[in-house]
Amino acid sequence: MGGLEARGIVGPFALKGVDLLLRPGEWLALLGPNGSGKTTLLRVMAGLLRPRRGEVLLEERPLRAYGSYERGRLLAYLPQNGPYPEGLLVEEVVRLGRLPHLGLWGREGGEDREAVDWALEVTGASAFRGRLLGTLSGGERQRVLLARALAGRPRYLLLDEPTTFLDLAHQGVVVGLLRRLAGMGLGVLSVLHDPNQAALAHRVAVLEGGRVVAEGGPEAVLQEPLLARLYGAGVRVVRLGERPHVYLDP
Numbered sequence: 001m002g003g004l005e006a007r008g009i010v011g012p013f014a015l016k017g018v019d020l021l022l023r024p025g026e027w028l029a030l031l032g033p034n035g036s037g038k039t040t041l042l043r044v045m046a047g048l049l050r051p052r053r054g055e056v057l058l059e060e061r062p063l064r065a066y067g068s069y070e071r072g073r074l075l076a077y078l079p080q081n082g083p084y085p086e087g088l089l090v091e092e093v094v095r096l097g098r099l100p101h102l103g104l105w106g107r108e109g110g111e112d113r114e115a116v117d118w119a120l121e122v123t124g125a126s127a128f129r130g131r132l133l134g135t136l137s138g139g140e141r142q143r144v145l146l147a148r149a150l151a152g153r154p155r156y157l158l159l160d161e162p163t164t165f166l167d168l169a170h171q172g173v174v175v176g177l178l179r180r181l182a183g184m185g186l187g188v189l190s191v192l193h194d195p196n197q198a199a200l201a202h203r204v205a206v207l208e209g210g211r212v213v214a215e216g217g218p219e220a221v222l223q224e225p226l227l228a229r230l231y232g233a234g235v236r237v238v239r240l241g242e243r244p245h246v247y248l249d250p
């Protein structure tokens with residue numbers, strides 16, 4: 001079976017033995033307290049950090065055996081922080097997402113332009129295409145960076161806190177987009193802090209102290225005892241229809 005799989009990952013830093021499988025066609029949300037190892041795990045699964053022990057398999061082949069362009073055509077990573085190419089036009093930033101297909105000297109063709117247009121469109125970033133990245137608000141910039149990740153038409157998308165900086169409406173746009181992308185067959189792994197956004201994912205995995213301590217459907221994972229242990233006694237969970245809804249009652 002395909003997928004992006006972390007097997008027995010120990011180190012660097014906080015990771016203490018993580019197994020996690022991201023399947024094509026699913027949105028998997030990764031939750032966990034600050035410092036639990038979420039970003040580190042994402043960077044290991046993106047091939048940007050080497051684990052001390054264990055390995056990452058991309059469609060059953062070790063990730064370290066892939067060349068960087070080959071890996072980049074299959075897998076895109078959206079980091080939590082920059083550096084960002086502030087001085088480039090938005091359209092140029094998104095075109096950078098085609099690099100794994102074009103190489104440094106490749107000539108852009110119709111397929112590349114279509115992918116860039118599509119990525120700008122689905123992220124709601126088309127209106128900024130002629131602006132400099134450095135002139136955008138935090139939320140606008142976040143959508144452009146998501147467009148850059150999508151422009152390579154990856155099969156797996158790893159997103160570190162993609163809804164941070166977004167207003168409520170655009171959080172909804174991004175969350176809806178993640179579901180839609182999974183529906184199109186992509187495997188989407190997103191670090192999130194908001195359990196109510198995670199409740200919309202197909203599966204949720206919870207990291208605590210560098211280990212996956214819970215994994216499964218949102219209804220099964222987002223339970224009050226676990227969340228209270230992770231985030232404190234004031235966390236409450238109620239059911240709204242089928243879905244768990246988490247709020248604070250400090």
Ligand SMILES: Nc1ncnc2c1ncn2[C@@H]1O[C@H](COP(=O)(O)OP(=O)(O)OP(=O)(O)O)[C@@H](O)[C@H]1O
Nearest residue numbers: 012013014015032033034035036037038039040041
């Ligand atoms: N370059 C580094 N050198 C030393 N320690 C590091 C380094 N990067 C991360 N760590 C440590 O590893 C642990 C996990 O960090 P990580 O960024 O993966 O956590 P996180 O779950 O993403 O946290 P947050 O929710 O705050 O973003 C933290 O204690 C952090 O201080």
